Amino acid sequence: MTDQALHSKAFNQAIAEDLLIGSHCLVCGNISIPQRQICPNCHSDQIERIQSNGRGTLATFTVIYIPPTSMAEAGYNAKNPYCVGIVALEEGPRISAQIIGMDLSDPETIKIGLPLKQTSVVRGEGESAKKFLAFEPA
Amino acid sequence: MAKKLSRGVAVVGVGMSKFGVFPEKTSRDLFVEAFQELRQSVQKGFDPKDIEAFYMGNFSSDHFENQAHLAPIVASWVGISPVESTRIEDACASSGVALRQGVLAIASGNVDVVLVGGLEKMTDLPGAKVTDTLALAADSMFEIPAGFTFPGFYAAMATAYLDKYNADPDALLRVGIKNHENGALNEKAQFNQSIKDVMLGKQRKAEQKGLPLPQWEDEMAFLKDPKANLMIAWPLRLFDCSPVSDGAAAVLLVSEELAAKFTDDPIFIVGSGQASDGALAERASLSEIPAAAKASKRAYEMAGLTPDDIDFAEVHDCFTIAEIMATEDLGFFPRGEGWKAAMQGQTARDGSHPINTSGGLKSKGHPVGASGVGQVVEVWKQMHGLAGERQLRGNLKHALTHNVGGTGQTCVVHIFEKRN
Numbered sequence: 155m156t157d158q159a160l161h162s163k164a165f166n167q168a169i170a171e172d173l174l175i176g177s178h179c180l181v182c183g184n185i186s187i188p189q190r191q192i193c194p195n196c197h198s199d200q201i202e203r204i205q206s207n208g209r210g211t212l213a214t215f216t217v218i219y220i221p222p223t224s225m226a227e228a229g230y231n232a233k234n235p236y237c238v239g240i241v242a243l244e245e246g247p248r249i250s251a252q253i254i255g256m257d258l259s260d261p262e263t264i265k266i267g268l269p270l271k272q273t274s275v276v277r278g279e280g281e282s283a284k285k286f287l288a289f290e291p292a
Numbered sequence: 293m294a295k296k297l298s299r300g301v302a303v304v305g306v307g308m309s310k311f312g313v314f315p316e317k318t319s320r321d322l323f324v325e326a327f328q329e330l331r332q333s334v335q336k337g338f339d340p341k342d343i344e345a346f347y348m349g350n351f352s353s354d355h356f357e358n359q360a361h362l363a364p365i366v367a368s369w370v371g372i373s374p375v376e377s378t379r380i381e382d383a384c385a386s387s388g389v390a391l392r393q394g395v396l397a398i399a400s401g402n403v404d405v406v407l408v409g410g411l412e413k414m415t416d417l418p419g420a421k422v423t424d425t426l427a428l429a430a431d432s433m434f435e436i437p438a439g440f441t442f443p444g445f446y447a448a449m450a451t452a453y454l455d456k457y458n459a460d461p462d463a464l465l466r467v468g469i470k471n472h473e474n475g476a477l478n479e480k481a482q483f484n485q486s487i488k489d490v491m492l493g494k495q496r497k498a499e500q501k502g503l504p505l506p507q508w509e510d511e512m513a514f515l516k517d518p519k520a521n522l523m524i525a526w527p528l529r530l531f532d533c534s535p536v537s538d539g540a541a542a543v544l545l546v547s548e549e550l551a552a553k554f555t556d557d558p559i560f561i562v563g564s565g566q567a568s569d570g571a572l573a574e575r576a577s578l579s580e581i582p583a584a585a586k587a588s589k590r591a592y593e594m595a596g597l598t599p600d601d602i603d604f605a606e607v608h609d610c611f612t613i614a615e616i617m618a619t620e621d622l623g624f625f626p627r628g629e630g631w632k633a634a635m636q637g638q639t640a641r642d643g644s645h646p647i648n649t650s651g652g653l654k655s656k657g658h659p660v661g662a663s664g665v666g667q668v669v670e671v672w673k674q675m676h677g678l679a680g681e682r683q684l685r686g687n688l689k690h691a692l693t694h695n696v697g698g699t700g701q702t703c704v705v706h707i708f709e710k711r712n
Binding site: 239 | 436443523
């Protein structure tokens with residue numbers, strides 16, 4: 155069943171539908187987000203797919219002024235920087251994502267521990283438009 | 293406990309090209325320079341025909357030079373074909389891992405004489421393409437789509453570190469100032485200039501052009517000026533980042549029992565450890581590099597030594613925060629104390645724990661696949677009293693090298709011993 159898929163591309167396929175998926179080990183209970191086919195804790199392959207509630211807190215972050223090509227093409231540059239961070243999800247795992255809705259004029263004001271909720275950003279236009287995982291203040 | 297090597301391994305000679313920007317040279321040209329210097333440095337000489345295996349670290353000649361399968365080409369270029377030649381790719385730890393493979397090959401008893409090299413030619417690509425190529429060392433499915441760059445990853449670690457320990461961000465700038473002071477004394481370094489000299493140079497240039505003279509009280513004020521020191525990924529600025537570089541380095545390894553045929557003054561590799569890790573977000577702590585602590589623990593156990601036994605170290609300061617974390621991961625300072633040690637000068641040449649006397653990646657340059665073996669060149673120079681104005685004082689018995697790939701997905705640590 156597609157909605158139980160655990161292969162690596164399943165994550166971004168779910169993001170396209172605004173779903174943040176992971177895996178739950180039926181043997182030891184470990185949760186991984188993104189999902190894994192083998193439990194990194196007990197190595198079991200008795201795994202079920204789960205869906206995160208999309209809530210978490212900011213574990214760390216940076217504000218990027220010199221973007222890679224992909225983000226430059228999305229319109230970011232030294233005068234229009236963006237925030238990227240690592241989010242500690244309520245389910246336990248952490249995940250990398252763009253953080254939107256922040257005041258980037260002074261990164262000092264952004265605080266680790268800030269409550270966040272899942273959202274998405276679309277980068278690219280027309281046929282190349284693609285949805286990416288993002289978080290915003292809860 | 294880490295297992296001991298089945299037999300001892302000695303370094304009997306080293307060589308490196310200058311690190312920097314060399315539009316006329318390819319990676320193989322740079323390796324020829326390193327190889328020729330290595331031949332000179334082997335006290336009793338050696339015949340390249342004696343080499344039985346060649347391990348070569350290189351991150352991405354594919355993207356940087358449009359050339360894959362580089363090891364046999366480089367072997368041919370230095371005249372050692374048909375010796376078995378293997379390219380090892382572990383991002384910026386490529387040649388540290390190549391060194392470990394050379395050590396293990398000799399320890400296995402299968403070969404006695406091994407050439408280990410590292411090389412990278414990065415500066416042919418425009419800056420944005422270099423950034424994209426380096427980003428290949430991260431997880432392209434779950435990290436890069438978030439918008440991370442390598443300065444971004446280390447900036448996020450810096451944010452976590454500064455927050456966790458309530459550390460003074462000036463410590464980052466202190467690392468850069470110290471490493472540039474060391475690099476100013478290293479003729480092979482890309483930046484032969486202290487930060488102060490960089491600052492004075494900018495003032496002179498402004499004066500020549502008749503522009504308003506920038507006023508900086510000292511190099512700290514210069515580094516804090518956002519116009520002079522551009523923000524790359526907050527809180528890291530340009531002078532927190534190692535440069536884009538071309539360069540090559542080489543060492544000759546032989547079995548312990550053969551060492552005296554090559555030199556009366558070998559250094560022995562007594563500890564070697566390597567560890568891996570997943571993506572940055574997966575780690576229990578974001579203010580340290582767990583694989584570095586694990587790799588060094590194995591190396592210390594193999595050597596039967598502790599961090600207190602290490603007289604000096606070359607660590608992977610791809611960004612200033614990386615040096616501060618390394619000095620904790622390697623056990624030189626307790627967790628949360630590395631930034632204070634940097635502020636207090638304990639990692640300077642006259643400090644209790646000299647770190648990166650070569651100038652480190654920050655000032656010497658970071659041709660990524662060459663950096664791990666380049667560290668060994670400094671260990672050799674310091675242990676043989678060949679480090680010129682940056683020579684450490686006293687009896688140098690033990691040294692350590694620490695080479696990191698990516699954000700710490702690969703870490704490899706070696707410990708060296710001089711016995712006479």
